[in-house]
Amino acid sequence: MKHSATIAVDLVVLTVRGGELCVLLVERGIEPYVGRYALPGGFVLADEDLPEAAKRELIEETGLDVAHLEQLGSYGKPGRDPRGRVLSVAYLAFLPDPGPVAAGSDAAAVAWHPIAGLEADLASVAFDHAAILKDGLERARSKLEYTPLAAAFVEEPFTVSDLREVYEAVWGEAVDPRNFHRKVTGARDLINATGETRTGDRGRPANLYERGSAELILPPMMRAELRVN
Amino acid sequence: MKHSATIAVDLVVLTVRGGELCVLLVERGIEPYVGRYALPGGFVLADEDLPEAAKRELIEETGLDVAHLEQLGSYGKPGRDPRGRVLSVAYLAFLPDPGPVAAGSDAAAVAWHPIAGLEADLASVAFDHAAILKDGLERARSKLEYTPLAAAFVEEPFTVSDLREVYEAVWGEAVDPRNFHRKVTGARDLINATGETRTGDRGRPANLYERGSAELILPPMMRAELRVN
DNA sequence: ATAATAGTGTCTGTCAGACACTATATC
């Protein structure tokens, strides 16, 4: 009656680089799917908790150490892995652009891939990782609306414009800078002013902020896409 | 390096009975945790997909056949099951009150338990099922706000009052009947009038509705609890 | 000066909550 399986973890790691939402993909160095793109991840060890396994695999394959992980879902359809029954628990992570990353064990290469230019390659992604990535993106887009998620993508201290660029990158649509400014500075405990300012290439210096303690944005920011009734 | 585990599925099955949100719990008939309350569920078979396993286990233990399942999350901490490493994928289901249910295999008893009166028993629930239930409830309360979930709890055709009772049961707070009526009848494709009416014990007959095609409520219904800034 | 970015003030439309009011049933 009971049946044995192997447990894996896979990570959808997102960042914003140069105004574009990017996902971290490895090029597989071992069978199966050698040379194909895949999400970073690997097998869970005995007596290892799932988030621990996810963090360990990410460090091993990419050298990145993420603080916060969010469980995305589990993928366990029979046949999804040619090596046998493998159930994969997918995790989602967001971080400020750490620059290029170096490939570690089991990976021939690791790189940030802009989501916008990924459609063509999606069919060749290993396992069912294209579906996992799609679920992760939708989760991220949705969480941006009602949580302070955007602040997880930028280094502190940040400007309101930095935050706005995250929204525009993740949603792929322009946001009115003036209304956005009013909204995020007005939301309680969303961001805290440091009192400092930062001068850019041009224009008036922007106030600097740190992440606040709020866990929800009320009322939520709305994507134009959804507002269209 | 890779390590073998057993995969289980557990279900948080919710309904509204007599104005109260209720969860389906079994009384375990076998070790471990004999005689303790637990979520219905069991082990996944070889070559069986996860949602299939969840539906099969629910039918075996309770005779209930649910159409729609939603993956809630996976629970895989080492030691959560005394039998060894067991990863449980939890599913969430909503259905109109089907009346009392009969116990099937591996279960000494099956019954609907009002959430409101469950706090005391929660500590004695088997495995980590109390935590799974807590996550399922929060998911249900949250989905009620921005999806047509409430309609999944009532038999068609239903009245606006039927729907409102679902909100009040799940959220545990009163909702203004007049504003609620305006909101749900105004939301596009949320519910479709059948043209029929239904007379209750007293009062003006209510129009009857069927579920519409909308997948989102825009703008969302808001819980007073969250609105309090 | 000009251009660019940061930030404020204000108008308008929509929708929430509140609640008076009408409509139609049972007792």
Add this chain to the structure above:
DNA sequence: GATATAGTGTCTGACAGACACTATTAT
């Protein structure tokens, strides 16, 4: 009639989008 439930109309306050306007920098 009284009472209960269904449903409409309307007022007010909050907030969205739109956008004119001011503030402060680089060139």
